[in-house]
Amino acid sequence: MASPPSARPPGRPRAGVHAAVFAATLRTVHELGYARATVDRIAAAAGVAKTTIYRRWPSKGELIVDCLLDAFGPVPLAAGSRAGIMASAIRWVAAKIGEPGVGDAFAGVFSDAVSDPALREVLSSRLQDPYRLALQDALGEPEHRVLFFIDVVVGTLLHRMGMTGEPMADADVTALVELVLPHFAGQ
């Protein structure tokens, strides 16, 4: 029979560097901006060799996607009216994008994906799809409609971030909520 699945493989075990690398990534992106946050610098900030990073993530883009997944976590979907769910989701993503480094990393990896179909696929399937499915389920809306509102909400927040370098202020987030909410009045 095969060896028990929990048997540790021989050799030196991998060091747990994910948390340190994620923190170093957000810190470096926040301090230097996305383009100047090179993999070398991120590795140095994490106290790790560049080769170690490339052993775990196949590209800078996928590292950033994993970092964002870690930073965002699951959507808080408080039970309640559809409008309430939508409003809290919008405020949640706006607040996350406002955290230091997160918005820059998000806008940066999104930008890279424009010219990189493989990264676009990763971004779509690993980052967008889980949230899209959760929202479809919570709202009882069809896929194309949820995708549309993701375009509206995330697109608006990233456009503001990209044009001004600053996350959207609370007053404008409120305006965004009021723009979207009437379309989820029913139920």
Next chain:
Amino acid sequence: MASPPSARPPGRPRAGVHAAVFAATLRTVHELGYARATVDRIAAAAGVAKTTIYRRWPSKGELIVDCLLDAFGPVPLAAGSRAGIMASAIRWVAAKIGEPGVGDAFAGVFSDAVSDPALREVLSSRLQDPYRLALQDALGEPEHRVLFFIDVVVGTLLHRMGMTGEPMADADVTALVELVLPHFAGQ
């Protein structure tokens, strides 16, 4: 007295290459994507040396901005209700972004601006401000409100373009119009 201002300066005159370079830029970006549309390739497609391009535009970003200004032209602002002006403006920018190469170039230069404050300033002042001012004037709205709706409309269109690689379909543009229009019912 000084020589008449219309006197041609001595030496070889500059060749008029703007139109050819703009066309080559959109064509190359459309065929290869933004990142692979290098300045070398754009120059080759235009039948021009790379140095000639850098004599006229200080960076790839500014070349793209000028190319977009040429491709967009002025906003058609048909006289009518504020809602009608807004609806036609949204459909106009959506159609422009849907033209081959334009959406990719727009998303690409926007992406570059994320990590390049100088380019962000150029994008804001040369590309966004003229349209913002025209809309403020036509709609009688304050600056921050027009900026907010530019974030919503352009952000949504670019997010769709960036995530799917395709411009937004007409049905979704209609949904975008219907999302925004109720906020311009008055007058």
Next chain:
DNA sequence: CTGGTTTCGAAACCTGAGGTATCGAAACCT
């Protein structure tokens, strides 16, 4: 037709970033 001035094209070059390859040292298990 000749000389002065400017622009053009071709090529070599520099910098910086993503990503890969190599290899000895370190960490774990048996």
Next chain:
DNA sequence: AGGTTTCGATACCTCAGGTTTCGAAACCAG
């Protein structure tokens, strides 16, 4: 102690943005 794997350091490759150089071409004045 020996086998296996990962780690860090370093050198390296590719490619894109951008600059420099320089001879050739295009214009004007005399």
